[in-house]
Amino acid sequence: MNQNDFNLKSSLLNEIDFYLVTDSGLSKNGTLSDVREAVESGCKIVQYREKDKSTKEMVEEASEIKRICSTRAIFLVNDRIDVALAVDADGVHIGQDDMPIETARKLLGEDKIIGLSVNGREEAVLAEKQGADYIGLGPIFDTATKKDAGDGIGPLKIREVKDAVKIPVVAIGGINKGNCESVIQNGADSLVAISAVVCSDDVKRETEYFIDMVRKNKKA
Ligand code: TZP
């Protein structure tokens, strides 16, 4: 990534609305199709989250996703810093039990985006202090998509976290068309809805729905 691309991508981070996280186990049309459709619908951030494929397959798929995202969307890899480095992704998203953020930063350098999963205010404040570029807060609601996610913290916690940090707050976990407005109304900058989008046969339509909803509720 040259300096211009980096500036473009980091300023894109302040504009994210719907955030696509891939899930090949749940996807109806396949990960690459989901990414293509979401980015064509205006999604500005994609996280490649793959738990079942070989490293070789992941590097191939990640390199194709990078091509699709190009300068249109930020491209992050979940957990696998090696895969992110192999394809020169824009960054990674890591969890509390993944590689420590300071180590990830050393490996990736200052120019890459690092997102960290947090469960509440304390972890959020620490994440910001440790140099996270954004946080993924959740699970907001109970979800079957991530088996060890724990109980939903509820949308009111979003405001508490939002008031405690300056970096963007992305809400995740159990979010669907029925409850998404409360997530944005309580201060989330962006949201992830995995099953609600990738289980659909029309990822374009669902992505557009969430993008519109976020924009309307941010203005309101
Ligand atoms: N991290 C916290 S909850 C979750 C992840 C990856 C799963 C979200 O999936 P869904 O289908 O949007 O509830």
Ligand code: MG
């Ligand atoms: Mg992880």
